[in-house]
Amino acid sequence: MTWLLLAEAGVPEGGLFDLDATLPLMAVQVVLLTFLLNALFFRPVGKVVEDREGFISTSRADAKQKLAQVERLEADLAEQLKGARQAVQSVIVDAENEVDGLYREALAQAEAEANRTKEESRRGIEAERESARAQLKGKVDQLSTTIINRLLAA
Template identity: 25%
Template sequence: MFVTKRRSSGLAVLLLVAACCLPAFVMPPSQSTPPARDQMLLAGSAGLVASLPAPAHAGGMFDFGLTLPFVAGSFLLLMAVLNALFYAPVGEEIEERNAKLLQTLSEATDMLAEADEMQVQYTAEIKEAREKAAKELADAREKTEAAIEAQMSAKAAEREKKAADFRAKVQDSMNKQIKEAEGKIEERKTTFVKNTLAGVGL
């Protein structure tokens, strides 16, 4: 691209120098000739022009002479110089800027699409983590409740066993006391009967 700019700049400078060398841009010769000679040249030129046949359209409304081709050539030369020095570099800069903008826009679009994908992925992962945590919490609650229930059942069974043992001991103790009391009652009964019969004199 730098070589293209250098070539176009060189071409533009060359065209500008050529335009400056046209007869309209060349300075008139210095007044070193004497005025009499100038008058003679002027008179000769006027005679020469008068002796030339006039073209059919001379003196008409659109008698431009060499002005129109000179203006057209100057315009084309100016357009070539402007195209080489201004329009081409500016056009290249605009194209580069548009390419950069399109690239930036494409990268931004890709980043937005990637961000959307990441958001969907993170949302799915968060949902999965919440479901997993809820499941683990429910499992832990069930295990804790089962452990508590097992402990309560074990304690209840232990209490029932202790109560049954205590009842059995109490029952055994009562049975022993009843047997002992029955023996004592029989003895007292026999003693009472003997004493009563002895008191009666039988």
């Protein structure tokens, strides 16, 4: 209360700086205003800012983990794709080898069948030739006998 009385007291005139109760009263007002602003505005705003920074750092950490997980999955999928390509290439090579084997087998069978048919045909022709020779020989013998008989009879 004495401060208030001093603040209301008349101001002496003179001097470059007059020091009276106004200075401590202003200091008290500044300190009270600082505590009041801190309690009403700065702490809640600071808390919101800290919460937001925490959320951002947590979100960044989660994003880094998810990115690492995606990179691992991508590497795994690339490895699986590589394995699948190798398996497909192996299947293609096996199929080509099998087709080539079947082709060679079919070709060998066809050649064997052609050779067998050719041999049978040769045997058939040879048999017919021998049969024709035997018939001709028989007819030649018969004609020669007939010619000899006619020549002897005449």
